[in-house]
Amino acid sequence: MAYANHLLYRKLPQTGDLLCSDRLAPLRELHSRERVTAAVRTVLAGLRQQIKEGEHTEATLATCLDEIVLTVEAELAPLLRPSLRRVINATGVLLQTNLGRAPLSEAAMRRMQEVAQGYCNLEFDLESGARSRRDVHAEQLILEVLAARGGLPREDLQKQAAAVVNNCAAATFLALNTLAEGGEVIVSRGELVEIGGGFRVPDILRKSGAVLREVGTTNRTRLADYAAAITPQTRLILRVHRSNFRIEGFTEQPSLRELVELGTRNVVPVFEDQGTGCVVDLNVHGLRGESSWLASIASGAALVACSGDKLLGGPQCGLLVGDAEIVERVRTNPLFRVLRVDKLTYAALQATLLAYLAGEDATIPLLAMLNLTANAIRQRCEVWAEALSSASLTAEVKPTESVIGGGTTPGACLPSYAVALEHTALSETALAKLLRNLDPPVVARIHEGRVLLDLRTVAAAEDATLIELLQSAMESIATSGPEHERGPL
C-alpha cells in the first residue's frame, strides 16, 4: 500500500509546471499570480492528503488530474462572487442586526436606484443654483412625521430641528461631545448599559470627552439623586433606553418629563438615547410600556437620538431631533462632517418618512411584518408543511413566538407560527446548515431538536419559490445520500 501510494504521489504535477501550463492560461488572465499559485497549492495539497488516506487508485487519480483545471477554478470562483448576499430570514427576529436589520420598502429602493444612477441635488439648491446642505432632504420630513403622529405640537415645529448621522451610536457620541465635552454628564447607574457591538455607555461617554457622574443604584434612581448631583460642572443629564434587557421588581426611575422639568429649573439640557425610532402604537400588538420616539420628543427633551433602521423601518442612520439651537450646535461640531451619511441614505430615509406622511405604513416591510396576524402566518405554514412533508422529512406547523429584536423591545414577543422540520437522516444542525447553503441561503432557528422556519419574517411573495427550492434540495439528498449522517456533529 505504502509503495503504491509512493507511485501515486509521483503522478502529481509540480506546482510550477501546473502554474505555467497552457490549461491554466484563462485563469491566469482572470486572477493575480499569487491567487492562482495559492489555489494550485491548495488543490495539490488536497490530492496529496487523499492519496495519504488511501482514497485513490491509479484510475481515480487520473480522473482527478484530468479535471484539475476545473478544481483550481472552483477554488478561485468564490473570489469573483460578492460575499455580501441577500438571505432569507426565517428566524422570526424582525430586526436581526446580523442579518442587516430593517428591510427597505419598494419605494425606498426605487428612490435609491434613481439617485444612484446619476447625479442628484444632494447639496445643491435648484431654486437659487447655490450650494445647500444635505440635511434639507430629511429635516422637515422628520419633524412633519413627528407632528403628524402626535409627538410634536404643530406650534413647536419652528423651534425644533433635526440632523442625520451614520447611526444612533454616532448620534449619541456626537451629542455628548457637542454638549458635554470637558464637563459632567449625570447618568443613572441603571442605564450604564452595553447596547451591543461594543457600544458601552461609560466608554462612549469617556471618549466624547465628558466626565461620567453616576447616580442612584442599578434598580432605583430617584429624581432627588439627579438633583443632588447637579453642580456648576454639570453640562447634561443623559437618559439611555435600556434596549436589550428589562429590570423588574423593586425598581424606580423618574419619567423623562420629570427629568426635563428638573433640567429646565437648573438650566441643564436633557438628552435621551432613545434608540428605537418607533412612531407607531405598539400597544395594538400587545406590547405595552415600550419606549416610544414620539413620547420622548413630546416630553420636551432638548435632544433625542434614535436609529433609522430599527422600528422606523428605514435605512441605517442616526436621527437627532431637538431644540433648533442645540441641533445647530451639533451641526457646527467638526465631527458632524465626519459622521455624515451618503445620498443613498437620504433617498431611502425620505421614501420611508414620506410613506408615514401618506399613511402608507403597510408599505414599510418592518411594519407589515409586525402587523401580520398569527392566523395568517399559520395558514402559510400549513401550505409549506403540506408541500415539504415526505418519507424522510417531517414538516409540522408549530406555534412559536417572533421577537422584534435589534435592541428595541426586550422580552416582548409576538405570537407566531413556524414550520418545524425534522429529517430522518440529518441532524438538526446538519439540516440548518443545508438550508444556509441554498441559494439564497435560508437562516432558521433550532429549537428542541428541530429546525423552525418562522414565516413572519419571510415575504409571502417568496413562499412558492422557497418551497420549490427546499423541495429540490430534499430530493437531491434523497438521491445522492446525505453528506452528514444523523448524529452528533
Ligand SMILES: *Cc1c(COP(=O)(O)O)cnc(C)c1O
Ligand atoms: C440600538 C441602539 C443604539 C445603537 O444604534 P445604532 O443605530 O446601531 O448605532 C444606541 N442606543 C440605543 C438605546 C439603542 O437602542
